[in-house]
Amino acid sequence: MSFRSFLLSSPIFLFAFLFQEGFVTQLRLPAGGINLLLIVALIWSALSTPDVGALTGFGAGIAMDLSETSPGPMGHWTLVLIIACYAIAFVGFGDDNIRSNPINIALLTTIGVVASQILFLLLGLMLGQQVGSAGNILFLLAGSAFWTGIISPLLLKVIALLHAAVFGTRSRL
Amino acid sequence: MRYGGDNRGRLLIIVLVVTSLFLITLDLRGVQVINGIRTGTHTALTPVQKAGSWFVSPFRNFLSDATHLGRTRNQIEKLKAENDKLRLTLQNRKVADAQLIQLKGVLNLAGKAGYKVVNAKVISQGSSTSFSQTITIDAGTSSGIHTNMTVLSGFGLVGVVKYAYSSSSLVQLASDPAFRIGARIAGTQQIGILSGQGTRKGVLQLLDNSTTIHKGDALLARGSDNGRPFVPGVPIGEVIAVDNSPGAVTQTAEVKFYSNFSTLGVVAVVVSGESADPRDSLVPAKPHPTPIPTVTIYATPGAVSPSPTATK
Numbered sequence: 001m002s003f004r005s006f007l008l009s010s011p012i013f014l015f016a017f018l019f020q021e022g023f024v025t026q027l028r029l030p031a032g033g034i035n036l037l038l039i040v041a042l043i044w045s046a047l048s049t050p051d052v053g054a055l056t057g058f059g060a061g062i063a064m065d066l067s068e069t070s071p072g073p074m075g076h077w078t079l080v081l082i083i084a085c086y087a088i089a090f091v092g093f094g095d096d097n098i099r100s101n102p103i104n105i106a107l108l109t110t111i112g113v114v115a116s117q118i119l120f121l122l123l124g125l126m127l128g129q130q131v132g133s134a135g136n137i138l139f140l141l142a143g144s145a146f147w148t149g150i151i152s153p154l155l156l157k158v159i160a161l162l163h164a165a166v167f168g169t170r171s172r173l
Numbered sequence: 174m175r176y177g178g179d180n181r182g183r184l185l186i187i188v189l190v191v192t193s194l195f196l197i198t199l200d201l202r203g204v205q206v207i208n209g210i211r212t213g214t215h216t217a218l219t220p221v222q223k224a225g226s227w228f229v230s231p232f233r234n235f236l237s238d239a240t241h242l243g244r245t246r247n248q249i250e251k252l253k254a255e256n257d258k259l260r261l262t263l264q265n266r267k268v269a270d271a272q273l274i275q276l277k278g279v280l281n282l283a284g285k286a287g288y289k290v291v292n293a294k295v296i297s298q299g300s301s302t303s304f305s306q307t308i309t310i311d312a313g314t315s316s317g318i319h320t321n322m323t324v325l326s327g328f329g330l331v332g333v334v335k336y337a338y339s340s341s342s343l344v345q346l347a348s349d350p351a352f353r354i355g356a357r358i359a360g361t362q363q364i365g366i367l368s369g370q371g372t373r374k375g376v377l378q379l380l381d382n383s384t385t386i387h388k389g390d391a392l393l394a395r396g397s398d399n400g401r402p403f404v405p406g407v408p409i410g411e412v413i414a415v416d417n418s419p420g421a422v423t424q425t426a427e428v429k430f431y432s433n434f435s436t437l438g439v440v441a442v443v444v445s446g447e448s449a450d451p452r453d454s455l456v457p458a459k460p461h462p463t464p465i466p467t468v469t470i471y472a473t474p475g476a477v478s479p480s481p482t483a484t485k
Binding site for chain 1: 181182185186189190192193194195196197198199200201207210211214215218221222224225226228229230232233296297298299304305307309336343349350351368369370371372
């Protein structure tokens, strides 16, 4: 892993963060909408080594904590995304059955988004946050899975190309 | 080959996790640097959000129209008859009219209670993926808005200012699961605590179990010291269901908020409330039912045709 390569990827995440905060939140999509930065970070990690995955989770987590819609303390999303991105990279790393199949990556990303949100919720409960009714939580989780399932296959090709440009052509789908 | 991890990799994970835990600890202890970074980010993001709001509004209007297609079918059929230019003008006019109606409503409410308000446009609605309910408005400390100020719509309470930046503010909606407000029932003056549930419905917990609560009762804010975070007398919502479980320690009721949080366009922030409590004067009037004419047909045996008679 080259630290320079990791730094080269930061404009991609900055763009995803600005697009999420400036445009996606304006659409007021039903069922919780899309979290673009979370999806991009998880797809990027699924294509990377576990070390890069953890660093990606750290960077994306800091950005999500800086979002004004984040209710938790600074570091809340960071911790969740370090774990989630490392885990998704660990699952896919070295297994060509997973990494070479776009459907598997899209599925892994969808599971990763839902798992990240559940982890965020559990950590929030441990930190004393209010999370609302169980029905609303289930509705939002189902909504997240639905939107991620739609968006991730569309983003996958673009992110794979960018990932290949930053880290080399070996990880190209 | 499976990744087994090396010492450098393990060390990296440990460093990152410890850093995030360190950040959580610093933030929970209220370290100013963390708040400064967040404030700086929000200030920098406000122009992007304003540009996004302008750019996205046609798509948002389209999505809104698609969602309410069944209800606006007649209106769409009428619009089909008009030319493209007129249709575009009408669309723009509709948006302006809706905002004007909301503005009139909120100014009427604030004027009736004697609140001094600052009006603001909703420029962003927070993503629910973090299980919180927030909106961002285009007015901040430069307009006299500070944290813990009451936010109103034309129908009643919207929420409270959570963070105020120079030219924007983050408003925690009354539907947020972490939202709590002291409420009283108009008329009977029973008091309780209303909490958000993540939807348009909240749960009221009465403090005195011996009193009774009825479906249709109106709820008003009790108010706080110096009117912050809540000015007294703001309409909150209406009781739609009462839980009368015999074994319950306290009586609870389900409340529907007067404000519809998904259609907020213009809101008002109460920057100073009148010293006198408006009491129950802001309770919205009950709708009056309109009589529906019925048609009675008298049929006489042997007659040629029955004649309908309209009665009320």
